Amino acid sequence: MTLRPNTSHWGAFLAEADADGRLTIVPHPADPAPTPLLDNLTTALTHPSRITAPAIRRGWLENGPGSDDRRGRDSYVEVSWDEALDLTARELARIRDEHGNQAIYGGSYGWASAGRFHHAQSQLRRFLNTIGGFTASRNTYSFGTSQVVLPHIVGDYQQVVHRGTSWRSITANTELLVAFGGVPAKNVFVTPGGVTRHTTPGHLAELSRAGIEVALVSPIRTDLPSTIDAQWLPIRPGTDVALMLGIAHTLVTEGLHDKDFLDRYCTGYAEFERYLFDGVPKDATWASAITEIPAADIVALARKMAASRTMITVTWSLQRTEYGEQPIWAGITLAAMLGQIGLPGGGFGHGYGSMGDVGTDGSRAGVPALPQGVNPVTEFIPVARIADMLLHPGEEYSYNGSERRYPGIRLVYWAGGNPFHHHQDLNRLRRAFGRPETIVVHEPFWTATARHADIVLPVTTSLEREDFGAGRGDSHLIAMHQIAAPAGLARDDYAIFAGLAARLGVEDAYTEGRTAREWLEHLYSAWRTEPSFSEFWEAGALELPVDESEHVLFADFRADPERAALPTPSGRIEITSKTVAGFGYADCPGHPVWLAPSSWADAGRFPLHLIANQPNTRLHSQLDGGPTSQAGKVAGREAIRIHPADATARGITDGDVVRVFNDLGACLAGAVVSAEVRQGVVQLPTGAWFSPVDSLDEPLCAAGNPNVLTADRGTSNLAQGCTGQHALVEVEIYSGELP
Ligand SMILES: Nc1nc2c(c(=O)[nH]1)N[C@H]1C(S)=C(S)[C@@H](COP(=O)(O)OP(=O)(O)OC[C@H]3O[C@@H](n4cnc5c(=O)[nH]c(N)nc54)[C@H](O)[C@@H]3O)O[C@H]1N2
Ligand SMILES: Nc1nc2c(c(=O)[nH]1)N[C@H]1C(S)=C(S)[C@@H](COP(=O)(O)OP(=O)(O)OC[C@H]3O[C@@H](n4cnc5c(=O)[nH]c(N)nc54)[C@H](O)[C@@H]3O)O[C@H]1N2
Numbered sequence: 001m002t003l004r005p006n007t008s009h010w011g012a013f014l015a016e017a018d019a020d021g022r023l024t025i026v027p028h029p030a031d032p033a034p035t036p037l038l039d040n041l042t043t044a045l046t047h048p049s050r051i052t053a054p055a056i057r058r059g060w061l062e063n064g065p066g067s068d069d070r071r072g073r074d075s076y077v078e079v080s081w082d083e084a085l086d087l088t089a090r091e092l093a094r095i096r097d098e099h100g101n102q103a104i105y106g107g108s109y110g111w112a113s114a115g116r117f118h119h120a121q122s123q124l125r126r127f128l129n130t131i132g133g134f135t136a137s138r139n140t141y142s143f144g145t146s147q148v149v150l151p152h153i154v155g156d157y158q159q160v161v162h163r164g165t166s167w168r169s170i171t172a173n174t175e176l177l178v179a180f181g182g183v184p185a186k187n188v189f190v191t192p193g194g195v196t197r198h199t200t201p202g203h204l205a206e207l208s209r210a211g212i213e214v215a216l217v218s219p220i221r222t223d224l225p226s227t228i229d230a231q232w233l234p235i236r237p238g239t240d241v242a243l244m245l246g247i248a249h250t251l252v253t254e255g256l257h258d259k260d261f262l263d264r265y266c267t268g269y270a271e272f273e274r275y276l277f278d279g280v281p282k283d284a285t286w287a288s289a290i291t292e293i294p295a296a297d298i299v300a301l302a303r304k305m306a307a308s309r310t311m312i313t314v315t316w317s318l319q320r321t322e323y324g325e326q327p328i329w330a331g332i333t334l335a336a337m338l339g340q341i342g343l344p345g346g347g348f349g350h351g352y353g354s355m356g357d358v359g360t361d362g363s364r365a366g367v368p369a370l371p372q373g374v375n376p377v378t379e380f381i382p383v384a385r386i387a388d389m390l391l392h393p394g395e396e397y398s399y400n401g402s403e404r405r406y407p408g409i410r411l412v413y414w415a416g417g418n419p420f421h422h423h424q425d426l427n428r429l430r431r432a433f434g435r436p437e438t439i440v441v442h443e444p445f446w447t448a449t450a451r452h453a454d455i456v457l458p459v460t461t462s463l464e465r466e467d468f469g470a471g472r473g474d475s476h477l478i479a480m481h482q483i484a485a486p487a488g489l490a491r492d493d494y495a496i497f498a499g500l501a502a503r504l505g506v507e508d509a510y511t512e513g514r515t516a517r518e519w520l521e522h523l524y525s526a527w528r529t530e531p532s533f534s535e536f537w538e539a540g541a542l543e544l545p546v547d548e549s550e551h552v553l554f555a556d557f558r559a560d561p562e563r564a565a566l567p568t569p570s571g572r573i574e575i576t577s578k579t580v581a582g583f584g585y586a587d588c589p590g591h592p593v594w595l596a597p598s599s600w601a602d603a604g605r606f607p608l609h610l611i612a613n614q615p616n617t618r619l620h621s622q623l624d625g626g627p628t629s630q631a632g633k634v635a636g637r638e639a640i641r642i643h644p645a646d647a648t649a650r651g652i653t654d655g656d657v658v659r660v661f662n663d664l665g666a667c668l669a670g671a672v673v674s675a676e677v678r679q680g681v682v683q684l685p686t687g688a689w690f691s692p693v694d695s696l697d698e699p700l701c702a703a704g705n706p707n708v709l710t711a712d713r714g715t716s717n718l719a720q721g722c723t724g725q726h727a728l729v730e731v732e733i734y735s736g737e738l739p
């Protein structure tokens with residue numbers, strides 16, 4: 001037995017399996033800050049939740065394809081691979097012939113595993129493209145709203161999200177970091193596709209060593225490491241825009257805004273300034289009433305921001321809320337008013353602390369990937385509108401200036417994602433998943449999504465196959481050696497699609513005659529000839545050149561706004577966008593505005609504001625059964641943090657099982673009483689496996705998945721993005737029988 005290299009979205013490692021399939025994991029030697037999330041992998045090979053054979057839902061097998069509310073409550077029949085693949089191929093052919101390829105939904109959102117070749121979504125798309133295409137999804141749950149609104153403001157989202165001002169520029173130049181949503185250290189261990197050297201923890205340590213002042217604007221103190229001595233502004237959730245407007249109003253009143261910058265580099269500022277003063281003045285007192293931050297603190301912060309080299313950062317979470325376009329637009333507007341956009345350590349940043357590759361000096365080398373082919377079907381939905389699409393085919397909706405109609409979907413094909421983790425209002429999603437004629441899911445584990453499928457095909461994890469992996473800007477390409485044999489009858493997604501392709505007469509187009517190992521060699525060799533593939537494979541990793549420059553976002557634009565004009569209609573930063581104004585959306589007008597969340601109407605009955613953020617013990621719902629994730633559970637369920645005053649008022653003490661509920665649903669959770677969340681706020685992270693107790697009259701998730709409580713509502717008619725971060729709830733001691 002030897003330790004072999006492999007990688008995950010949360011870090012590279014060396015691993016070996018013992019005779020019982022338990023893994024020993026050693027972090028990659030080049031990683032200065034490995035994460036305990038690695039331990040979640042140790043039980044992955046043999047976990048009881050593994051799917052070990054192809055399985056067909058009994059109702060589907062007996063009655064054939066069709067809408068069926070039993071999905072999620074039915075039993076399964078194990079079948080041979082030949083039978084499973086025959087059934088799947090026949091059903092795909094039937095749907096395609098009777099209804100056309102657009103009736104197949106292949107959006108299949110999700111993170112799957114690290115590894116460039118066995119990337120599940122790439123494999124699925126390549127396969128569906130070879131059989132004539134599919135209805136796709138657009139944008140992400142992560143920053144889907146920014147993907148739509150940023151192009152209207154600065155012309156592009158990629159620059160801002162993936163090539164923002166570097167940490168090096170911040171730690172060398174910034175005097176004041178104003179962090180809306182904080183810089184949550186729990187999130188920086190994750191980067192899509194893998195990460196070998198975790199550098200952000202080092203930058204965070206440098207932040208405190210350099211004595212940079214930080215204003216933490218967040219309902220939760222742990223959104224910034226406790227080692228950083230910050231001013232904590234415990235804002236009421238969903239009100240950051242009001243705070244930004246209060247600061248903006250103060251800057252104008254005191255003549256602290258940079259008029260030259262606004263004239264030269266921006267358009268539409270005058271209209272925004274009029275809004276600040278029209279009708280109700282959006283001054284610090286006004287902002288204080290909404291945000292519950294003292295007006296004096298708002299005024300003092302505004303003055304300090306104008307007097308310092310200030311970086312304003314807005315985490316991705318703020319746009320994952322109703323009207324999530326606004327905090328992005330208002331944050332950039334505020335940075336423009338300070339006139340520091342394009343200066344070292346100043347301006348605007350998006351997502352410092354949201355992910356490991358934001359602001360880090362990564363490699364720009366790019367990494368090889370599987371070609372997905374061309375989708376002949378042009379139909380798509382904004383990704384978070386999945387349940388609307390399934391429940392309301394043909395219905396009209398608005399998206400980014402166009403009027404669209406939901407397509408009629410007959411077959412849903414999911415590989416590498418867990419919508420019963422990631423989507424909002426899971427009780428509604430259950431109804432939506434009752435609608436299609438057939439649902440096919442590839443999964444290593446019996447997730448709730450697998451339990452709602454008709455055809456469940458067991459796949460290997462990245463520990464049970466060969467691949468190579470690297471994230472955006474990763475310092476190494478890791479040769480992912482096979483650590484163990486596949487669990488049960490599990491096959492790679494590639495092998496499954498190759499089997500289907502053969503049955504549908506497109507095997508050559510899909511496989512191009514290559515085995516998985518031959519694909520690795522082929523993709524690698526088209527990318528690099530030196531060192532050779534076999535040298536790379538033998539060495540276990542290839543180090544990639546890393547860019548160590550102090551990169552500054554929009555420095556070129558600042559230096560020459562004519563030559564380096566932004567790709568917006570005006571070539572400038574659009575504080576007012578005529579394009580967006582022209583869409584006529586009340587929920588996203590032409591410049592940043594304060595809009596009170598519509599859920600506030602229920603605040604009387606559901607007085608606690610739930611933050612449903614990313615978990616610090618795992619990635620999303622992945623490996624929830626693993627040791628690090630399990631160690632974080634309280635009373636066997638996901639932990640909910642509640643302020644001491646709110647706990648006392650409800651008779652709740654540490655370790656109690658509580659019921660968290662609103663009109664949409666309810667779940668159980670284990671109480672952690674903590675003054676690190678502000679009063680009136682509870683925090684329950686995402687990712688506990690949706691475990692509905694179907695025997696009860698009222699739906700109840702026994703594990704603590706917050707998406708039974710979140711509303712399935714787009715951010716606005718503009719982006720239609722995910723709004724899962726917030727919900728209003730009530731919490732009580734659970735006195736029923738414990739499921
Ligand atoms: N309330 C609320 N909800 C949210 C969010 C929030 O802030 N609040 N955040 C959202 C965000 S940002 C995101 S990105 C989403 C994440 O949502 P997802 O990406 O859907 O979540 P994961 O748990 O990573 O799901 C990946 C699934 O792929 C499976 N898998 C792993 N490897 C393979 C493979 O090789 N092949 C196949 N076929 N399957 C594989 C895993 O077992 C797992 O079930 O959640 C969103 N949901
Ligand atoms: N450990 C771990 N890391 C992860 C992930 C994971 O699942 N686990 N997921 C990864 C993925 S896919 C993504 S997209 C990123 C997401 O990155 P983010 O979206 O930035 O992460 P979140 O943890 O959802 O939210 C960050 C913080 O925002 C604060 N916040 C919430 N609402 C408000 C508000 O109204 N105002 C203010 N000021 N603050 C608010 C919350 O306290 C929360 O802790 O994280 C990535 N990193």
Ligand SMILES: [Mo]
Binds near residue numbers: 141142143
């Ligand atoms: Mo995400």
